[in-house]
Amino acid sequence: MEDVGDAGQIHRVVISMRAMLLFCALALGCRAMAYVPDCNVTRGIYLSAAPLLHSGYWGPYQSGFEFSDVAHSGAASAYCSSVGGTGSGGGVSQQVAVNQQEAAPLKVSGWSRAVEVEGQNREYRYSIYLDIRHTDGTGTYGIQAQFSPGTHDWEYSETMVELEKPIASVSFFAFVREKPGAAYFDDLFLGPPGGENLLKNAGFEPDDRQDTLTRDRTYTTLADLNVNAIHTYLSGSPDYWRKADGSRNANVERFLQTARGKGMGVWLTLGHPPMPGFKDADDPNFPVYECVNGPWGQAWTEGLRLAAAYDLAGISLVPDEYNWLYGRLRQGYEKHADPRVVEFYAKLPPMCDCPICRQQYRAAFGRDIPELDTSTWFAAQTEPYLDYLQHRYDSTTAWMKRSADAVKSANPSVRTDSLICVTPICSDFWWGPGVAWDRVGYEADIDFPTTDPYIQLHNYLGDSTHWYVTETAAHLTGSTPKRQCGIVLEASRLRKEFRPLDPVEVYGSALSAVCHGAKELAWWHYTHITGTGAAANPELSYACVKGVYELLEQADGWLGGLQPHGGVAYLHSRASDDLWRFYSQPEPNALLTHSGQNERYAAVAQREMLYYLFRRGVPTDLYYLEQVTERQLADYRVIMVPFPFAISADRVALLKRVAESGKRIVVVSEFGTLDATGRPHPTPALLELLGLKSAPSGEVADSLSIDMSPPKIPDDEQFTVYADVDVTEDARVVARANEIPAVWSRQVGKGAVYFMSGSFGYDSVANRDNQERTHDRRIVPDPIALGHGRVLDMVLTMASDGSAFVLEPPEEPADVEVTCLRNAGGDLVVLAINWENEPVECTLQVPAEGHKSTLWGYRIGPDGGVAKLSIEMAPAYTSWSKELTLGPQEAYLLRMLPK
Ligand SMILES: [Zn+2]
Structure with missing residues (x-):
C-alpha cells in the first residue's frame, strides 16, 4: 500500500507540473519576449541561418520539409508540400562548396515520388534546382533536373551541368513550388560524374543527419568577431511560423534560445508572402498585383504579425530588395502559357494603378488616376500626377504603419527595422520605390530606418565615395523623430572584377555611421568575412571587422545619447x-x-x-x-x-x-x-x-x-x-x-x-x-x-560667431573627417578619420568649455589593429586645440571628460 501511495502522489505531482508548463506555454504564446543585447550600438553580421537553425545538413525551401519513413532506399526520405500560388512552396536546400580550380562538369540527379502535383508537363516548379556561384563572383541560375507532375511512384531525373567558368559553390534545392502538390525526395546527388557525392546526408538517413559542427564553429567565429547581433532571412510563408495545428516552429525557437544564451540577438527579414496562383486569364485569381494596398500588402503584414510572436530582437518592415514597382511581376509572367497573361503584364505600368489604388485615389483626390506610362516618368506636369505622387507616399506610409502596428501588437519589444536596399539615399529617386523616408520615420512608427550604402555597388552613379555611408546614416537618422538608424556595410568587395576595398572603407565607414546616428550595424556578409565568398579578401575583412567591433565594444559605454556638439x-x-x-x-x-x-x-x-x-x-x-x-x-x-x-x-x-x-x-x-x-x-x-x-x-x-x-x-x-x-x-x-x-x-x-x-x-x-x-x-x-x-x-x-568648426581651415583640403559629439553623460566624443593613403596634418579645435584637456580613447589602423591612445590638448581662445598627424587610413575615436 505504501508503495502504491507514493506512486499515486508522484503521479499527481507530475500532472500539476504538466499543468504549470502548459500554463507557461500559453502565457508565453500570448506575450512573446524580445532579446536585444544590452549595448548602445549592436554589432551585427548577415549570415545564412541554415546551420544555426537545423543543426542538420538540410535547410528548408520556403515552408520546408519533414523527414519521412517512405524511402527509395534505406529508411528515410524528405517530404514536402506546396499550397500553390506565387511565393508558395516546400522543399529542401543545402549549400555546397565545390571550389573548382578550372571548369569541369557536375552531375545532378535524384529520385522523387509525387502526390497530386498539379500540371501537365515537367517544369522547374517540381524539380531539383541549382543556383551556381562561379569563382569570379558571377552566377548561373536555375539549372534543373525536373520531375513529372501528377501522382507517381519513384522517378529518376538527371542533368549534366557543363559551364564555361569554374564553380565556387552551389545552392542546391529540391522542391515543389507555386503550384499545389506534395513530393518525396531521396538519394540526391551532386558531384563530378562518377565521382564523390558533394551533398551531405544525401539519402536523408537518420544516422547522419546531425551537423552540430558547423553550428558550433559559426558561433565561435561570431564571438571571436565581437558580434552580438545576427541578421538573417527566413520564410514569409505563414505556415512556416504557425503550423496548421497552431503549433510554433520548434527549429526557430531552439535557434533563438541558443543565440540568446550566447548573448546574440536575432534580426529578421522575411521572404515575400505567398500569393494565390492562377491558371490563365479566366481564373478568378487573375491578375495578381504586388500592391501595398491590396492582398499582397495584407499577406505581408500578416506574416510579420506571426513572426513577431517569436523572441526576435528586430524585424524588417519590408521584404529584401523591396520597391513598389512591377518589373519583378512582369519578368515573372513573361513566359506564362496564356498569351493574355503575358500581354497584361507586359503592358502593366511599373507604378501601380490596380483597382484598389484607383478607388483610393478617387476617394482621396476626387478624380480618376491619370494614365500611367510604362516608365517611371509622367506624361505631363499636371495636378493629377502631383496627387499621384502623394498617393504613392500615402500608401506605403500607411502600409508600413499597419505593419509596425502588427509587429508591436504581437510583441511590443521587437524593434521595427527596414532594410530597404532599393531606396538608397544616393538615388534620390524617392517616388520610384515609393518610399519617402521622412514620412515613414515620422508617421509609421518605425524604430530603426535601415539601408545598405555599399560604396562599390552604387558606382552606377559615378559619385559614390565613402561619404555616401556618412550621408546615408545622417539621412536615415534625420528621417525619424527617434533620431537613430541601422546601417548595413560591405566588409569586402562583392565581385571579383571590383577593386579590393581599402581597410578604412570598412572600419572608417562603421565609425562614421555610428557618429551619425547608427545604433545598429551589420556587415554583408559572413561568407565574405570568413572567406567562402568568392571575391573576398578574408584576412583583411576579418581583421577590420573584428578590430572595429572590438573598438566599439570597448567604447560602447560612451556611445549613449550621442548628439553633435555645437554645429x-x-x-x-x-x-x-x-x-x-x-x-x-x-x-x-x-x-x-x-x-x-x-x-x-x-x-x-x-x-x-x-x-x-x-x-x-x-x-x-x-x-x-x-x-x-x-x-x-x-x-x-x-x-x-x-x-x-x-x-x-x-x-x-x-x-x-x-x-x-x-x-x-x-x-x-x-x-x-x-x-x-x-x-x-x-x-x-x-x-x-x-x-x-x-x-x-x-x-x-x-x-x-x-x-x-x-x-x-x-x-x-x-x-x-x-x-x-x-x-x-x-x-x-x-x-x-x-x-x-x-x-x-x-x-x-x-x-x-x-x-x-x-x-x-x-x-x-x-x-x-x-x-x-x-x-x-x-x-x-x-x-x-x-x-x-x-x-x-x-x-x-x-x-x-566662429563656433561651428572642429577643424581649422586647411590650406590644402584633404580627405579627412572630424566631428565632435556630446554623449548622455556630458562627455565630448571626437571622431577623426584620415581617408587618404598618405599621412595628413590637421588642427583640431574642440569647443570644450568645462572639459578636461585630455582626449583619450582608441585608434584603429589599416591592419585592423586597435590600440589605446591619449592626446593632450592646448588651450586656444574658447576651445582646446591640437595639431594632429593622422597616419594613412588611421581613425581615432576619443573622449574628453567634463571637469
Ligand atoms: Zn495598387
Missing part, C-alpha cells in the same frame, strides 16, 4: 528633390530656377552642402524640412536650409519664428517657388524672410567682390548668381558679382537670415571629373571649389 542643423528638403525632378521632364518647366535639364539638380545641390559641412569638420545634424519641429531646433545656433525650392507656408512660418527667437538661418540658392505638393505659390514663399522685393531671375557668372576682410578667392573662380535681384532696404549685402547682390544678411527679430543668391550649393565643387562609373579604382571626393568653400566658411563663421 549646425541642416534641413534637407525631400519635396524639392522630387519636384525638381517632376518639373524637369519631359521638358524643363519655367518654374525651375536654374537652367539645364538635370533632374537631379536639387538633390546634388543639397548633397554638396551636406558634404561641405562634413568635409569642413562642422558637427551636423540632418533633419527633413518637411518634418522638423521647433523643439528639435531649440539647441542649435545655426540652421542651414540648403535648397528650399518647394516649401509649405507653415515651414516658412516656422523658419521665421525660430529666426525671431534668435537663431541664425543660412538659406542657399532657393526662395520657395513651390509649395510642398508641387503647386506654385502665388509669390515665392520666402521672399519676405530673405529680404527680397521680388523673385530673383536670370543667371550671370562673374567674379565675386566682398566688402569686409574678404577671404582669399582664386582670381579666375566664377560665381553663378541670379541676374535680376531686388533686395529690401534692411538687407546687408556682403558680396556682389558684377554689382549684383550675391550674399546678404538681414536681421529678423533676435536672430538673422543669410541668403546665398545663386548656385552656391551645386557649384561648391570645382569639377566632377572624378566621377566615373568604374569598379577599378576608388572614387575620391570631388575637389572643393576653393573660393566657394571660403565664401561658405565666411558665411558660416558669421552665422556661428
Whole structure:
C-alpha cells in the first residue's frame, strides 16, 4: 500500500507540473519576449541561418520539409508540400562548396515520388534546382533536373551541368513550388560524374543527419568577431511560423534560445508572402498585383504579425530588395502559357494603378488616376500626377504603419527595422520605390530606418565615395523623430572584377555611421568575412571587422545619447528633390530656377552642402524640412536650409519664428517657388524672410567682390548668381558679382537670415571629373571649389560667431573627417578619420568649455589593429586645440571628460 501511495502522489505531482508548463506555454504564446543585447550600438553580421537553425545538413525551401519513413532506399526520405500560388512552396536546400580550380562538369540527379502535383508537363516548379556561384563572383541560375507532375511512384531525373567558368559553390534545392502538390525526395546527388557525392546526408538517413559542427564553429567565429547581433532571412510563408495545428516552429525557437544564451540577438527579414496562383486569364485569381494596398500588402503584414510572436530582437518592415514597382511581376509572367497573361503584364505600368489604388485615389483626390506610362516618368506636369505622387507616399506610409502596428501588437519589444536596399539615399529617386523616408520615420512608427550604402555597388552613379555611408546614416537618422538608424556595410568587395576595398572603407565607414546616428550595424556578409565568398579578401575583412567591433565594444559605454556638439542643423528638403525632378521632364518647366535639364539638380545641390559641412569638420545634424519641429531646433545656433525650392507656408512660418527667437538661418540658392505638393505659390514663399522685393531671375557668372576682410578667392573662380535681384532696404549685402547682390544678411527679430543668391550649393565643387562609373579604382571626393568653400566658411563663421568648426581651415583640403559629439553623460566624443593613403596634418579645435584637456580613447589602423591612445590638448581662445598627424587610413575615436 505504501508503495502504491507514493506512486499515486508522484503521479499527481507530475500532472500539476504538466499543468504549470502548459500554463507557461500559453502565457508565453500570448506575450512573446524580445532579446536585444544590452549595448548602445549592436554589432551585427548577415549570415545564412541554415546551420544555426537545423543543426542538420538540410535547410528548408520556403515552408520546408519533414523527414519521412517512405524511402527509395534505406529508411528515410524528405517530404514536402506546396499550397500553390506565387511565393508558395516546400522543399529542401543545402549549400555546397565545390571550389573548382578550372571548369569541369557536375552531375545532378535524384529520385522523387509525387502526390497530386498539379500540371501537365515537367517544369522547374517540381524539380531539383541549382543556383551556381562561379569563382569570379558571377552566377548561373536555375539549372534543373525536373520531375513529372501528377501522382507517381519513384522517378529518376538527371542533368549534366557543363559551364564555361569554374564553380565556387552551389545552392542546391529540391522542391515543389507555386503550384499545389506534395513530393518525396531521396538519394540526391551532386558531384563530378562518377565521382564523390558533394551533398551531405544525401539519402536523408537518420544516422547522419546531425551537423552540430558547423553550428558550433559559426558561433565561435561570431564571438571571436565581437558580434552580438545576427541578421538573417527566413520564410514569409505563414505556415512556416504557425503550423496548421497552431503549433510554433520548434527549429526557430531552439535557434533563438541558443543565440540568446550566447548573448546574440536575432534580426529578421522575411521572404515575400505567398500569393494565390492562377491558371490563365479566366481564373478568378487573375491578375495578381504586388500592391501595398491590396492582398499582397495584407499577406505581408500578416506574416510579420506571426513572426513577431517569436523572441526576435528586430524585424524588417519590408521584404529584401523591396520597391513598389512591377518589373519583378512582369519578368515573372513573361513566359506564362496564356498569351493574355503575358500581354497584361507586359503592358502593366511599373507604378501601380490596380483597382484598389484607383478607388483610393478617387476617394482621396476626387478624380480618376491619370494614365500611367510604362516608365517611371509622367506624361505631363499636371495636378493629377502631383496627387499621384502623394498617393504613392500615402500608401506605403500607411502600409508600413499597419505593419509596425502588427509587429508591436504581437510583441511590443521587437524593434521595427527596414532594410530597404532599393531606396538608397544616393538615388534620390524617392517616388520610384515609393518610399519617402521622412514620412515613414515620422508617421509609421518605425524604430530603426535601415539601408545598405555599399560604396562599390552604387558606382552606377559615378559619385559614390565613402561619404555616401556618412550621408546615408545622417539621412536615415534625420528621417525619424527617434533620431537613430541601422546601417548595413560591405566588409569586402562583392565581385571579383571590383577593386579590393581599402581597410578604412570598412572600419572608417562603421565609425562614421555610428557618429551619425547608427545604433545598429551589420556587415554583408559572413561568407565574405570568413572567406567562402568568392571575391573576398578574408584576412583583411576579418581583421577590420573584428578590430572595429572590438573598438566599439570597448567604447560602447560612451556611445549613449550621442548628439553633435555645437554645429549646425541642416534641413534637407525631400519635396524639392522630387519636384525638381517632376518639373524637369519631359521638358524643363519655367518654374525651375536654374537652367539645364538635370533632374537631379536639387538633390546634388543639397548633397554638396551636406558634404561641405562634413568635409569642413562642422558637427551636423540632418533633419527633413518637411518634418522638423521647433523643439528639435531649440539647441542649435545655426540652421542651414540648403535648397528650399518647394516649401509649405507653415515651414516658412516656422523658419521665421525660430529666426525671431534668435537663431541664425543660412538659406542657399532657393526662395520657395513651390509649395510642398508641387503647386506654385502665388509669390515665392520666402521672399519676405530673405529680404527680397521680388523673385530673383536670370543667371550671370562673374567674379565675386566682398566688402569686409574678404577671404582669399582664386582670381579666375566664377560665381553663378541670379541676374535680376531686388533686395529690401534692411538687407546687408556682403558680396556682389558684377554689382549684383550675391550674399546678404538681414536681421529678423533676435536672430538673422543669410541668403546665398545663386548656385552656391551645386557649384561648391570645382569639377566632377572624378566621377566615373568604374569598379577599378576608388572614387575620391570631388575637389572643393576653393573660393566657394571660403565664401561658405565666411558665411558660416558669421552665422556661428566662429563656433561651428572642429577643424581649422586647411590650406590644402584633404580627405579627412572630424566631428565632435556630446554623449548622455556630458562627455565630448571626437571622431577623426584620415581617408587618404598618405599621412595628413590637421588642427583640431574642440569647443570644450568645462572639459578636461585630455582626449583619450582608441585608434584603429589599416591592419585592423586597435590600440589605446591619449592626446593632450592646448588651450586656444574658447576651445582646446591640437595639431594632429593622422597616419594613412588611421581613425581615432576619443573622449574628453567634463571637469
Ligand atoms: Zn495598387
